[in-house]
Amino acid sequence: MSDAGYDHATVERRWQAAWDDADVYRTPDDVDEPTYVLGMYPYPSGKLHMGHVRNYTITDAYARYRRMRGDDVLHPMGWDAFGLPAENAAKDRDTNPRDWTFDCIETMRDQMDAMGFGYDWEREVTTCTPEYYRWNQWLFSRFHDEGLVERRDADVNWCPECETVLADEQVEGEAELCWRCDTPVEQRELEQWFLKITEYADELLEAIDDLEGWPNSVRQMQRNWIGRQYGTELEFAVEGHGSVRAFTTRVDTIFGATFFALAPDHPISEKLAEEDDEIRRFVEHEADPDGDEPNGVATGLTATNPVTGDEIPVYVADFVLSDVGTGALMAVPGHDERDHAFATKHDLDIVPVIAPEPGDWDGETIPDAPDVSEEAFTDDGVLVNSEEYSGLDSETARERLTEDVESAEHAAQYQLRDWGISRQRYWGTPIPVVHCDDCGPVVVPEEELPVELPAFINTTGNPLDAAEEWKRTSCPECGATATRETDTMDTFVDSSWYFLRYVSPALEEAPFDVDRANDWMPVDQYVGGIEHAVMHLLYSRFFTKVLADHEGLEHREPFTNLLAQGMVQLEGEKMSKSKGNVVSPQRIVEEYGADTARLFMMQAAQPERDFDWSEEGVRSTYAFLGRLKELVDDFVRDEPAGENDAVAAYVDAEIDATIDIATAEYDDLTFNTALRETQDLVRTLRQYADYAEPHAETFERGLWAVVRLLSPVAPHVAEELADALGYDGFVVDADWPEAKIDRDAVEKRRKLVENTREDVRQIVDVAGIDDPQDIDVVVAPEWKYDALEIAIESDADNLIGELMQESHIREQGDAAASYGQDLQAEREALSMTLGPGEEHAALESAAWLIEREFDAPVSVVRADEVDESVLKNAEPGRPAIEIED
Template identity: 85%
Template sequence: MSDAGYDHATVERRWQAAWDEADVYRTPDDVEDPTYVLGMYPYPSGKLHMGHVRNYTITDAYARYRRMHGDDVLHPMGWDAFGLPAENAAKERDTNPRDWTFDCIETMTDQMEAMGFGYDWEREVTTCTPDYYQWNQWLFSRFHEEGLVERRDADVNWCPHCETVLADEQVEGEAELCWRCDTPVEQRELEQWFLKITEYADELLEAIDDLEGWPNSVRQMQRNWIGRQFGTELDFEIEGHGPVEAFTTRVDTIYGATFFALAPDHPISEELAEEDEDVRRFVEEEADPDGDEPNGVETDLTATNPVTGEEIPVYVADFVLSDVGTGALMAVPGHDERDHAFAEKKGLDIVPVIAPEPEDGEEPEAPDIEEAAFTEDGVLINSGEYSGLDSETARERLTEGIDSAEEAKQYQLRDWGISRQRYWGTPIPVVHCDDCGPVMVPEDDLPVELPEFINTTGNPLDAAEEWKQTSCPECGADATRETDTMDTFVDSSWYFLRYVSPDLVDAPFDREQANDWMPVDQYVGGIEHAVMHLLYSRFFTKVLADHEGLEHREPFENLLAQGMVQLEGEKMSKSKGNVVSPQRIVEEYGADTARLFIMQAAQPDTAFDWSEEGVQSTYAFLTRLKEMVEEFAAEAPEGDDDAIASYVDAEIDATIAIASGEYDDLTFNKALRETQDLVRTLRQYSDYTEPHAETYERGLSAVVRLLAPVAPHLTEELYDELGGDGLVAEAAWPTAEVDRDHVAKRRRLVENTREDIRDIVEVAGIEDPKAIDVVIAPEWKYDALEIAIESDADNLIGELMGHAHIREVGDAAADYGQDLQAEREALSMTLDPDDERAALESAAWLIEREFEAPVRVVGSEEADDATLKNAEPGRPAIEIDD
C-alpha cells in the first residue's frame, strides 16, 4: 500500500480473476428463488460515460445484495447495437457499421469488466446479430398473423439529414428537431409499416394504476402520451359535402358553437384548395400547427348546428389536426382558449353558454368571457331547453337527443410506425410481388440478413440491387425485398425476454423459463425512456401474453429512473466539454472509489454534481478502512466486554438493520451513510480504549459485507484479511433483530444530549470541564408525556391533574403541563426512563472522549428539584462542574 492509498489496481485484478474462476455470476440452471435485475442495455457508442457507470452500479449493487440474501439472480448485459449513429460513423470513416459497432462493444465490455460489474456474460445479447434480429422478423410475422401489422400511406416525420422517418416520440421540442442530429423535421407522405399499438390502448392505460413499483412521474407521462378522452361524435351538415363528423369532449357547449373548423389536410380542405386560391395558399404555405397563435382561412361553406339549426362559417384552421379526433371540430370561443384566440383574431362571435355554479336559490350569471374563455364545467345558459342543467347531465342528454350523436373516445396515442429508410437495422421480412402484393417471408427463410454495406446517400438497401432481387414466396415470380428496416425500439421491446434463453434456436425465448423469471424484479434506466421504450415494451409483453403463452402482462415490476450525473449543474456532454472519464477515475482511484462515490452522493433517482474532492474523500475512506482491518488482523485487541462494547454492539445491530432496509428500498446513499457512520464509531472506539476483540471484529465484518455490493473488490480483500470463508460475493448478508423505532429514539437521545452539552460549554465559556452529570427526568414526566400524546382533551392540564401521582407533584406538574400544551402538535414518544438511562450510560464514553471529562448518568432520585425542573423525557438536564 502506497503512502497515497492502497494498490487498487492489484486488488481489482486479483478479485476479478477470483470471481471468474469461481463463476460467481453465472445464473443457475434450476432456480428456486429467482430475482431478475436489469439495467437498460446501452447503445455501443465506444466508451462508458458516467451515466452508464451510475446505472450499472445501481443494478450491480442490488444484484449483489440479493445474491448475498441467497436469491438466484439473473443479471445480464447486452447491446442495443442497431441504429443510425453507427451507420453515420461508418459513412464518415469509410468503414461498415458492423465493424464499428463490434469495436465499440469490445471497448465497452472491457470497461464494464474493469468496473467489476457482475454480469452473466454467457447470456449476452447483441441486437445487430442475425441470431437476434431473426426473432424481430419472426415477431413481426406473428404480429401480422394476429392482425397487428398494417401498411398504409401516412404523413410521417422526415429528417432530411438522417434521411429517415422518425416516430413522434423522436421529434423533440417546440422547434421539432430530430432527436439524433437536431435537424428540423419535415412532413412527408410515405407508405409505411405500422404496429397497431392502439389495439391495446385501453389496457396500456388502465394497467398503469397497477404499476405500483414505478415512479408516479413516469406513470403520468405514460397516461399523458396515451391521452384517452371521452366525448361525443356528432355530425354537422356542410352544404355540398353532406354530414361531417366532429368529436368533442364538451357537447354541453354546442349552443355556443360560432364556427366550424377543418384540418388543413381534411379531404374537404384538400378539395377546396384545388378551387380556392386563398385556401390553397393557406394549406400549402401558411398553416403552422406548431405556431404560437392559431391561424386559418375562411371558406365559402357553412355548417349546420344539429341542435340549433343555425348555419355557422367553416374555416380551415391549422390548430385542427387530422390525426386527433376526426380532423373537424365545432369551435366554441366562449369556452375554449384556443377557439377564443382564433375568434378574437378573426372577429367572430363569442357567446357564453356555461355559467359558474350559482349559490343556492340564485340564478346562474354569465361569466366574463371578453378577455378569456370560461373552461370549467358549470350550469348551461343560453341553451334552449337545456338551460339550467349542469354540464355533466347536459352532456348525457344532448348525446341521447342528437340523432347523429354517440358516445366516443379518442386517443393521442397513434399506431407505431416502424419503417426506417436506413441500413443498420432489422430488415422487414416482406417481399413485394406485382401480382401478390406484400408477402411475408416464410419462417424457414428467416433471418433475412443484411447485405454488405454500401456507402451511399439515402437508404443503402435501395442500392443493394442483387440483395433486393428475389422471388415471391407465394407465386414464384420475380419480386423485390422490402428495403425499409425496423425502428430500433423493436429490438428493445422484448430483449429482456431473450436473456432468459439467449441460445435458443427455435423460438425467441423459452416460454417456461420466461414465466419463471418474468417480470423483471428491478429495472433501472434513464427517465428519457419513460414513454417510448417502456410503452413499447409493455405493448409487446401484452401481445406475447395473448398469443405466445407468456403468463405476465407487464414486463417490469419495479422501475427506477436514475438521475443524471452533472458537472457544475450541467449534464455532462462532449459538446459542452464537461465530460469526466470513468476510465481516468478507475486508473487513478480505482473502480470501488468510483462506484462508492457515485452511490453515496445522492439518491439514485436524483441528479447530482460530480466532485473531484468527493472522489478523493471516498478514496481516503476506503484506504482508512483497509488500514483498520489490517491492524486488527495483525494484532487482535484484548479489551473488556463492558458498557462501551455493549454500545458498539448495539450500533452494529442498528446499522445492519437500517442499512438493509435502505438496500431494499434502493436508497443506497442512506445505507452507505449508515455504514460509514459505523466505521467512524469503530475508529472512535479503538481510539478511546482497547476494544473488545469479538465486538470489534463483528463490526468490521458487518462493514465489509454492507459495503460489498458497492465496493466489491476491496471488500473481498478485507473479507479475506478477516478470515472469511470463501468469497464475500457469496457470503451471507449480516442480520440483526432490531426495533428501528427504538434505535432512532436512542440515537436522537444521545445526539441531543451531546449537542446540549456543546451548547452549554460554548455559551458558558467553559474551557476545561471537570465533570459532567446527565440527569434523567422523573418518571411522572414520562407518564405525563404519554397522556398528552394520547389525549384529545381541550384542557390538557386538567386531564393531567386528574391523575393523582401527577397532581401530587404540585406546581412542577402544572408548569410541565403548560409546556406540553404549548408543544402539543410536535410531541412524540421517547424511550422509557430505564431504557433512556441505559442508552446514556452506554454512550457516556463518547461524551467523555469529546469533552475529556468524566460523565455520570444520574437518576431522578439522586437529583435536587431545581435540576429536575430542567429534565424532560428525551432531554435530560445537564450539570457541568468547571
C-alpha cells in the same frame, strides 16, 4: 492492498480475475427465489460515460444485495446495437457499421469489467446480430398474423439530415427537432409500416394506475402521451357531400358553432382541391399544422348544425388533423382560443353560449353572457343563448345533448397514434416483407428467417435501395420475381422485448423460453433514464401485452419497479462533449479505482436525484477506503484483548442499529443513507479503538458487518478486507448481516445520546468551561416518565387535573404541577422516550463518547441518587447535566 496504502489497481485486478475464474456471476436457469434486476442496455458508442456508470452501479449494487439476501438474481447486460449513429460513424470513417459497432462493444465490455459489474456475460444479447434480429422479424410476422401490422400512406415526420422517418415520440420540443441531430423535422407523405398500438390504448392507459412501483412523474407522462379524451361524435350535413361526423369534447357549446372545419387531407378537402385552385394551393403549399397561427381557406360550402339547423360556412383549416378525432370539427370561437384566433382573422361570428357560474348562482337564474370579443371563455359554466338548454350547467348539458341529438353518441379519442416503424436506413432489422406485382406485400415465411442485411454500401439516402442483388428475390406465395422491402425497423422494436431474450439467449426455436420467462418476469427492478419515459417504456408495455395475449406470457406488464436515475452534472450542468465538461470514468478508475467511483456516486445523492461530480468528493471517498483498510490491518496485526464492558455493549448496539437501518435503505434503493450509516459505524469503530483496547469479538463483528454492508457498492475492497479478516469464500456469496432489534428503540436511543452530547457541549460553551473535571448525567425520576405517557395518551382538556389523579404524581407537589404545565404547553409535539431503566443503560453505555470528547470522567446517575434541585431539570429523553469546573 499494500502496507503503503490502498493499492486499488492491484486489488481490483486480483478480485476481478478471481470472480472470472470461479464464474461467480453465472445465473442458473432453474431457480427457487428469482429476482430480476436490470439496467436499460446501452447503445455501444465506444466509451462509458458517467451516466452509464451511475445507472449500472445502481443495478449492480442492488443485484449484489438481493443475492446476499438469498435470492437467485438475474442481472444481465447487452447492447442496443442498431441505429443511425453507427451508420453515420461508419460513413465518416469509411468503414461499415458492423465493425464499428463490435469494436465499440468490446471497448465498453472491458470498461464494465473494470468497474466490477457482476454480469452473467453468457446471457449477453446484441441486437445487431442475425441471431437476435431474426426474432424481431418473427415477432413482426406474429403481429401481422394477429392484425396488428398495417401498411398505409401517411403523413410522417421526416428528418432531412438523418434521411429517415421518425415516430411522433422521436420529435422533441415545441420546435419539433429530431431527437438524434436536432434538425427541424418536416412532414412527408410516405407508405409506411405501422404497429397498431392504438388497439391497446385503453389497457395501456388504465393499467398505469397499477404501476405502483413506478415514479408518479413517469406514469403521468404516459397518461399524457396516450391522451384519452371523452366527448361526443355527431353528424353535420355538408352541402353536396352528405353527413360528416365530427368529434367534440364540448358539445355543450354547439349553439355557438359559427363555422365548420376540415383537415387538409380530409377526403372532402382533397376532392375540393381537385376542382378549386385556391383550395389546392392551400392544401399543397400553405397549410402548416405546426405554424404559430391557424390558417385556412373558405370552400364556399355550408354545413348544417344538427341542433340549431343553422347553415355555417365550411373551411379547410390546417389546425384540424386527420388523425385526431374524425378530421372534422365544429368551431366555437367564443369558447376555444384557436377557433377564436381563426374567426378573428376571417371575420367570422363569435357568439357566447357559456357564462361563468356566479359564486351565488341559485341554479335557476341564467347568468349574463360573457364578453368574448377579445378572448374566448374556455371553462365550463352555465349555458346561455342555447334555447331550452339555457340555464343548464355544462356537464348536464353535454349529457342531455348527447341523448337528444339523433346522430350523437359518446366517443373517446386519443393522442396516441399507431407506431410507424419504417426507417429508411441501413443499420436496423430488415422488415421481412417482399413486394410482388401480383400478390402485393407478402410476409417472409418463418423458415426463411432471418432476412439478413447485405454488405454495407456507403451512399446517400437508404443504402438498402442501392443493394440491387439483395433486393431481387422471389415471392413466397407465387414464386414470381419480387422485391424486398428496403425499410428497416425502428430500433425501439429491439428494446421492446430484449428483457425477455435474457432468460434464454441461446434459444434457437423461439424468441424466448415461455416457461422461464414466466418464472423470471416481470423485471423486479428496472433502472434507466427519464428520457425513456414515453418511447421505450410505452412500447415495452405494448409488446408485453401482445405477447401475453398470443404467446403464453403470463404477465401483462414488463417492469414491477422502475427507478429513473438522475443525471451526473459538473458545476450544475449536464456533462456533454459539446460543453467540454465530461469527466472520464476511465481516468477515475485509473487514479482512484472503480470502488471509489462507485462509492462516491452512490453516497452523493439518492439515485433519482441529479448530483454534481466533485473531485474533492472522490478524493475524500478514496481516503475513507484507505482509513478503513488501516483499521482492518491494525485489528488483524494487534489482536486486541479488551473487555466486554459497557463500551463494547454500546458498539454492539450500534452495529445492530447500522445493520437494521442500512438493510431497510438497501431495500428502498436509498444507497446514500445506507452508506452514511455504514461510514458512521466505521467512525464509531475508530473512536472505540482510539478510546480503549477493543473487545476482539465485538470489534471483529463490527468490521465484518461493515465489509458486507459496503460490498454491494465497493465489492473489490470488500473482498480484500474479508480475506484479511480470514473469511473463506467470496463476499458476493456471503449472507447479509442480520440484526434483531426494535427500530423504534434504536431511534430513541440515538436521539437520547446525541441530545445529551449536544447539551454538554452547549453548557461547556455557554459557561466558558475550559477544562471540565467531572460530568454527571442525571436520569429523570420515574414519575415523570409516567406523566409523559399519560400526556401522550390523554385527550382530556385538563391535563394537569388528569395527572393529579395519580397519587404518586400528585405527591410530587409543585414539581408535578410545574412539569404538568410544561407537558400541556408541548402537548402536540410530545413523543415517547425510553423507559428510565433503558435510558440509564443507554447513557451509561455511551458515556465513553462524552468522556472521550471532553477528557473528563462521566457518571450516569439515577434519580434517587441526587437531590431535588438537580432533578427539576431532568426530563425523559433529556437528562440533567451537572459539570464540575
